[in-house]
Amino acid sequence: AQSVAQPEDQVNVAEGNPLTVKCTYSVSGNPYLFWYVQYPNRGLQFLLKYITGDNLVKGSYGFEAEFNKSQTSFHLKKPSALVSDSALYFCAVRDPSQGGKLIFGQGTELSVKP
Amino acid sequence: GAVVSQHPSWVICKSGTSVKIECRSLDFQATTMFWYRQFPKQSLMLMATSNEGSKATYEQGVEKDKFLINHASLTLSTLTVTSAHPEDSSFYICSARVQQGGGVKNIQYFGAGTRLSVL
Numbered sequence: 654a655q656s657v658a659q660p661e662d663q664v665n666v667a668e669g670n671p672l673t674v675k676c677t678y679s680v681s682g683n684p685y686l687f688w689y690v691q692y693p694n695r696g697l698q699f700l701l702k703y704i705t706g707d708n709l710v711k712g713s714y715g716f717e718a719e720f721n722k723s724q725t726s727f728h729l730k731k732p733s734a735l736v737s738d739s740a741l742y743f744c745a746v747r748d749p750s751q752g753g754k755l756i757f758g759q760g761t762e763l764s765v766k767p
Numbered sequence: 768g769a770v771v772s773q774h775p776s777w778v779i780c781k782s783g784t785s786v787k788i789e790c791r792s793l794d795f796q797a798t799t800m801f802w803y804r805q806f807p808k809q810s811l812m813l814m815a816t817s818n819e820g821s822k823a824t825y826e827q828g829v830e831k832d833k834f835l836i837n838h839a840s841l842t843l844s845t846l847t848v849t850s851a852h853p854e855d856s857s858f859y860i861c862s863a864r865v866q867q868g869g870g871v872k873n874i875q876y877f878g879a880g881t882r883l884s885v886l
Contacts, residue, residue, distance in 0.1 A: 687874075687875075689877070694858075694880065694882065695879050695880060696771070696773065696860050696862075696877035696878045696879045696880045697811070697860070697862075697877040698877070699874055699875075699876060699877075702874060741808075743810065743811070752799075752816055752824065753799070753864070754801065754813055754816060755801075755813075755862075755875055757810045757811050758810065759809075759810050760808075760809070760810050762808075
């Protein structure tokens with residue numbers, strides 16, 4: 654079965670510093686990987702996805718993620734964090750064997766301090 | 768990106784009543800919609816997958832008679848929480864998958880969520 658893991662419940666970063674939110678995956682076959690962000694009392698917003706192609710994927714709001722097959726990782730990154738980036742981030746994998754449903758990680762709360 | 772509208776955003780109801788939540792894809796057709804439940808500070812739990820014109824597929828442990836799902840058109844799915852009780856209080860989120868030209872674009876777009884409080 655497909656799964657993703659986000660090893661950090663919370664990440665704290667100072668504004669202007671680079672940020673990384675970690676995600677590792679376990680899949681059979683080619684992975685379809687996604688990052689979503691959730692602001693308080695809101696639904697999820699799509700940030701970026703990896704299906705195939707370049708390992709470095711660029712997404713919304715200056716975020717990017719690097720697909721690393723050897724390390725089975727798909728970490729989310731941003732060169733310079735903003736206070737407004739503070740939110741809950743979810744990594745997800747799409748499971749074609751289960752009707753294409755998304756399997757979500759536990760979520761990582763990102764806090765960016767001024 | 769594609770827009771998914773979810774209504775209402777917040778509902779308070781008495782125990783024993785039923786509540787209907789609507790999920791609409793505003794600018795695309797969604798043959799597949801998903802309903803999730805989320806507890807505070809936790810991940811999303813998939814409740815069911817809804818395909819237009821057919822019965823929903825429920826995840827293990829989700830009561831289909833309690834959480835009625837209808838997907839009558841390519842742009843509308845509804846979730847009805849029947850005979851709601853305080854333990855049903857939660858944040859419910861719908862999602863729609865974009866399908867264009869016979870191929871799936873592999874992106875799910877989410878509604879803003881509905882906070883249900885059962886008194």
